[in-house]
Amino acid sequence: MKRIIAVIREERFELVKTALLTAGCEGMNVSTVKGRGRQIGIKESYRGSSYCIDLIPKTRVELIVKEEDLDEIIDIIIDSARTGEVGDGKIFVSDVEEVIRIRTGERGNKAV
Template sequence: MKRIIAVIREEMFDPVKLALLAAGCEGMNVSTVKGRGRQTGIKESYRGSSYCIDLIPKTRVELIVNEEDLDRIINIILENARTGDIGDGKIFVSDVEEVIRIRTGERGSDAV
């Protein structure tokens, strides 16, 4: 099993979520985060004063998938989160050793 963490633009979350649901990927954890990468922030001015927002709000989507679904799910996220502009986000993939469903005690792929 694999864990996918996608940090994407807030406004791209709904298209990503709908595409994942359409593909049968129902289980996900979502949180609002702030961060920065190469984008390094947004420079704005307000009433003549300039300021920099250096931590940009993003949406973090976390999924646990079976290994055979990994490439398909990554491609869905890429297709629906990409704008082509700096700040689109990142996808991180890592191994998951064990998954246990608390309610039933199921383990492994059955618990996903």
């Protein structure tokens, strides 16, 4: 099993969620985060004063998927989150040793 963490633009989340649900990927955890990479920040001006917002609001989507579904899910996230502009986000993939469903005690792929 693999864990996918995708940090994406807030405005692209609904597209990503819809695409994942259409592909049968129903379980996900979603949170609002702030961060920055190469986007550096947004320069704003308010009443003559300039300031820089250097931590940009993003949406973090976390999924646990079967290894055989990994490439398909990554492609779905990329296709639905990409705008082609700096700040589209990142996808991180890591191994998951075990998954246990608390309600039933099921383990492994059955618990995903």
